Amino acid sequence: MATSALAPYAANESQSRGRRYEEESSIYRGEYQRDRDRIIHSTAFRRLIYKTQVFVNHEGDLYRTRLTHSLEVSQIGRTVAVALNLNEALTEAICLAHDLGHTPFGHAGQDALNACMSEYGGFEHNLQSLRVVDELERKYADFAGLNLMFETREGILKHCSVRNARELGEIGKRFIERKQPGLEAQIANIADAIAYNNHDVDDGLRAGLLSLEQLRGQSLFSTHYDDVHARYPDLEDRRLIYEIIRRMIGAVVTDLIEETRSRIATASPGSIHEVREFGKPLVSMSDGMYEQHVALKRFLHKHLYSHEQKLEMTRKAQAIIRDLFSAYMQDATRMPDEFASATRGVEDADRARVVADYVAGMTDRFAMTAHESFVD
């Protein structure tokens, strides 16, 4: 397939706001390709393989982890970016990095760490993803962090409280001024939601926490269920489920591309600047598809994420995070030296931030092992 030129409103490295520390350009790779490569080579990226998406890693080998989730987000994001003549490498970089700041044990872990940090400025996983790429990765001789391009960092910081945004300078400004990020960042945001809605249906069915009968009450699912079932009446369940899910992803992504194309045509932004200034996101599903997508998301919240079996794991995970946090707050020398030394002679809030960085970086199994070593 021929690649077409970037649209005028795409992120373009020649008009980028650049890196925080100036670097020579690479001979063979564009700047956003370099960002993608830096993300893939980061320690935080490799840890995603042992971090929970919905199911804790040891619950089974076939469930999504944060790593495979991030890859699925990236596949969806790249398809949409290419279809709209937007910057594929930037979209890929944002998608791969979007969950780098996630704690062990998924949202349960994030909520628990946020509660532990309530007196010290809280904990937000999006902000933590930015901290990882801006500060916590220590690999390069000349700077802390990965020194990514502004547009990549802008996309990684998907949400942020106004209070935290005020501390962030340029990158936080849009949350105060209520501006939009570039289209590549908008794509990554929706690709995330499309990916988890679909793979969580698959994982929920695999785990036996959801049933086909229940899901047939969801219009997005039932439309494709009826089609596949009519055409292949004897198909075994696993293949039936896969056929339905691939069709659901295809339908949502096609709708997203078409709706976004038409919104861009109407708004006709001349540059990424105009995209940022536009009153609302331009990357969007149609109203009808969005309704079905949100209905499925609500269904998953009610029947999967809040399933009694999941809640039991949630309670355990939260206790682990709380215990680890207070143990390291009491005795920082239990952490590796690079973290322990950063807590010497600093105020409580700064010490708590170091502890949060350490705990947030843990994989599920590392957190469980560390926890076992404290509990007699």
Ligand code: MG
């Ligand atoms: Mg995600």
